[in-house]
Amino acid sequence: MVKDLTSGKPSRVICGYTIPMFLSVIFQQLYNIADSVIAGRFAGEEALAAVGASYPVTMIFNAIAIGCNIGSSVVIARIFGSREYVHMRTAISTTLISAVVASIGLSIFGFVTCNPVMRLLNTPEDIFTDSALYLKIYIGGFAFLFLYNIATAIFVSVGDSKTPLFFLICSSVANIVLDYVFVKYLHLGVAGVAWATFAAQGAACILALINVSKRIKEIKVSEKYKKFSWSTLHEISLVAIPSILQQSFVSVGNLFIQRLVNGFGSSVVAGYSAAIKLNTFCITSITTLGNGVSGYTAQNVGANKPKRIDAGFKASLIMSLFITIPFSVVYFFACEPLIMLFLEGGNAAALEIGKDFLKICSPFYCPIAFKILADGVLRGTNRMKVFMVTTFADLILRVVFAYILSPQMGTDGIWTAWPIGWLTCTVMSVIFYAQGYRQRKNTFAM
Numbered sequence: 536m537v538k539d540l541t542s543g544k545p546s547r548v549i550c551g552y553t554i555p556m557f558l559s560v561i562f563q564q565l566y567n568i569a570d571s572v573i574a575g576r577f578a579g580e581e582a583l584a585a586v587g588a589s590y591p592v593t594m595i596f597n598a599i600a601i602g603c604n605i606g607s608s609v610v611i612a613r614i615f616g617s618r619e620y621v622h623m624r625t626a627i628s629t630t631l632i633s634a635v636v637a638s639i640g641l642s643i644f645g646f647v648t649c650n651p652v653m654r655l656l657n658t659p660e661d662i663f664t665d666s667a668l669y670l671k672i673y674i675g676g677f678a679f680l681f682l683y684n685i686a687t688a689i690f691v692s693v694g695d696s697k698t699p700l701f702f703l704i705c706s707s708v709a710n711i712v713l714d715y716v717f718v719k720y721l722h723l724g725v726a727g728v729a730w731a732t733f734a735a736q737g738a739a740c741i742l743a744l745i746n747v748s749k750r751i752k753e754i755k756v757s758e759k760y761k762k763f764s765w766s767t768l769h770e771i772s773l774v775a776i777p778s779i780l781q782q783s784f785v786s787v788g789n790l791f792i793q794r795l796v797n798g799f800g801s802s803v804v805a806g807y808s809a810a811i812k813l814n815t816f817c818i819t820s821i822t823t824l825g826n827g828v829s830g831y832t833a834q835n836v837g838a839n840k841p842k843r844i845d846a847g848f849k850a851s852l853i854m855s856l857f858i859t860i861p862f863s864v865v866y867f868f869a870c871e872p873l874i875m876l877f878l879e880g881g882n883a884a885a886l887e888i889g890k891d892f893l894k895i896c897s898p899f900y901c902p903i904a905f906k907i908l909a910d911g912v913l914r915g916t917n918r919m920k921v922f923m924v925t926t927f928a929d930l931i932l933r934v935v936f937a938y939i940l941s942p943q944m945g946t947d948g949i950w951t952a953w954p955i956g957w958l959t960c961t962v963m964s965v966i967f968y969a970q971g972y973r974q975r976k977n978t979f980a981m
Contacts, residue, residue: 553823668729698746803884
């Protein structure tokens, strides 16, 4: 199903467009959390810590895939909004070919650098072998993750957010079932968690690409289109590269923080691993809404309807409250039972670390939602320079303050760096959005 986002009431359009995307995130994060829960409860605290220690590295690869997803979906949505279907077919074909080449190159790079990176992160010796093993299997399946994200971008760019939801539900359920079987019954430990993800992502990728191929053929064009275009790749790269850098630099920042956390020992790593998975659930949910705002904005830019952009942004802010407030309340007041889900036997040190992280960070989910949604509009209107400014500022502040505060405050100092970065950069993003709002208002008035 192809959906036009340039007509209809903005709040209703964004809601209908983003709800399937949000449901996709719920299932995706549930199986990410299930990885850690099953590892912690059936393979022990060391297995939970091993998965968690490699998590920031896997997030860099994931960030590259998501950045390409965002960049290609924004450009294809803009072309779709302007009804340039020949150009759109070229953009889709160029994106797929580029993704295959990039995923192979990145996988090779990942295998070569896996062990040195884990050493650089100061990974505790008692979990190093399992962490490196998990990471290598994850990298082996990276091409599946990358191409699935590109397929999702193509669906979303033409307004179809329901088809990716179907594939992700199937993949998530399969992943959780395989996790349970591989770890509890086949006793494969950390490797079982990784192989479950590998198999589930592979199946979802293949099914999504088959469906994309059929969907592309439904878009009829009156003339022959290029299978690959350097100029189109450049057009996509102008949005994709800043999006990749945004996602990757955040993940690189998390690498520095992970190294700091690793220095406190495997129990602290285990508690942090549990808490960061829960935190990521919330942040990714908000980011998905932001990505939806980008696609909506891009289509309306292509259709030259600036007034709809700001109406959509206001509607998305209201929607974000329905996401952030429940997460904040539940994480703050029910943090102990949530962290205990990951811990078999309830290690007291790991439990306290996880609780502290959630209590410090969860009250600030609403401000970071405002930032992410404003960034969605900036990205959709191709204001990538200011978009990058807010991203780098958030990264730098969180890393710098984590290292400044931790000697005096211990691990609480690391967690406190999150709200400092979030609040500062929320103000910056809102200011940049307001500047664009004034420009669009003047354009519309002319």
